[in-house]
Amino acid sequence: MIEFDGVSKRYPDGTLAVDELSLTIEDGTITVFVGPSGCGKTTSLRMINRMVEPTSGRVLLDGKDIRESDPPVLRRGIGYVIQNAGLFPHRTVLDNVATVPVLSGWGKRKARARASELLEIVGLPSELAKRYPAQLSGGQRQRVGVARALAADAPVLLMDEPFSAVDPIVREGLQDELLRLQSQLGKTIVFVTHDIDEAVRLGDKVAVLRVGGRLAQYGTPAEVLRHPVDDFVASFVGRDRGYRGLSFVDSTGVEIRDVATVSLGDTVPAGDEWLLAINDAGQPRGWLSPGSTVDGALSESDLVAGGSLYRRGTAIRGALDAALSSPAGLGVVVDETGKAVGAVTARQVLDVIEKVPAPRQ
Numbered sequence: 001m002i003e004f005d006g007v008s009k010r011y012p013d014g015t016l017a018v019d020e021l022s023l024t025i026e027d028g029t030i031t032v033f034v035g036p037s038g039c040g041k042t043t044s045l046r047m048i049n050r051m052v053e054p055t056s057g058r059v060l061l062d063g064k065d066i067r068e069s070d071p072p073v074l075r076r077g078i079g080y081v082i083q084n085a086g087l088f089p090h091r092t093v094l095d096n097v098a099t100v101p102v103l104s105g106w107g108k109r110k111a112r113a114r115a116s117e118l119l120e121i122v123g124l125p126s127e128l129a130k131r132y133p134a135q136l137s138g139g140q141r142q143r144v145g146v147a148r149a150l151a152a153d154a155p156v157l158l159m160d161e162p163f164s165a166v167d168p169i170v171r172e173g174l175q176d177e178l179l180r181l182q183s184q185l186g187k188t189i190v191f192v193t194h195d196i197d198e199a200v201r202l203g204d205k206v207a208v209l210r211v212g213g214r215l216a217q218y219g220t221p222a223e224v225l226r227h228p229v230d231d232f233v234a235s236f237v238g239r240d241r242g243y244r245g246l247s248f249v250d251s252t253g254v255e256i257r258d259v260a261t262v263s264l265g266d267t268v269p270a271g272d273e274w275l276l277a278i279n280d281a282g283q284p285r286g287w288l289s290p291g292s293t294v295d296g297a298l299s300e301s302d303l304v305a306g307g308s309l310y311r312r313g314t315a316i317r318g319a320l321d322a323a324l325s326s327p328a329g330l331g332v333v334v335d336e337t338g339k340a341v342g343a344v345t346a347r348q349v350l351d352v353i354e355k356v357p358a359p360r361q
């Protein structure tokens, strides 16, 4: 557990970067510090590993004031990932990751073996291990940065805008990867970003900071989106927070209706409704549009591509996305194995959403 207890930081030039911050970060969770540029996110993060010392207040790690720990020893228990990964340019990918184990006294061979494992864990192909950082894409470099931070095998991981320098698609991939890793590793992660979408996606808890270094709100993403405490938080989380808030609405009230299906390989009579084409495993492959005639056995080339799929039991936003992206106006619902189990219309989903209390304006 990490506790900020009335922590302030005033830099020597008089800038008050963090003002009386008090909050508790639970073990095994991702906590995101989010807010506009200059609101003190990085300063707050760096006070956890003593790269910055507070002017007043205390930071406690597992109940112990971190001022009682020697900074190098403290930092060995805390991984750190920064934007652009901060890799050593003249060391190979493998040696970048092996650096910390070597420093901790592992033999070179053992450290490299561990580094290879870590590269695999973060989803990097082994042939990249011999390259230098400049020979990687931005997304690959970030993965190396994460692998290097994990190499310390520290229970706490600090991440400062680690994915900001990569394009949105790569970024989403890295976020998914982080969530997958976290479900396996259960670290205590403190993550800094200025992007509310990233905060909401990754955070178990989100701390919204305002310029002047004051904590505006601390809560789960759902709380912050649905009940912003004031105008600053409301405008920061954005006008479309109602839609974002759908990520947390339970979908049990949405009725799943039957959907007419046809199997690939079958002969299909002309019909006047959309038919969902499924494969041998019952998984959706696309739609056959009304009135289309198929010569012989139905194949994928006869189909209109489907929209996104909605996995039964997950957040309602996925059901709405599926319905709105489907050429048939019917969002395809699948079970855990990916088998089609029915469909939902946007109207059905909206009826459920409309019963949910509106977020505070």
Ligand SMILES: Nc1ncnc2c1ncn2[C@@H]1O[C@H](COP(=O)(O)OP(=O)(O)OP(=O)(O)O)[C@@H](O)[C@H]1O
Pocket (backbone or CB within 6 Å): 011, 012, 013, 015, 016, 017, 035, 036, 037, 038, 039, 040, 041, 042, 043, 044, 194
């Ligand atoms: N070494 C320093 N000396 C003086 N002022 C500083 C120093 N480092 C940061 N600041 C100031 O403290 C405030 C908070 O900075 P900090 O980097 O913590 O914010 P941030 O929220 O992480 O910003 P960004 O998103 O732009 O990185 C800013 O006004 C910044 O200019």
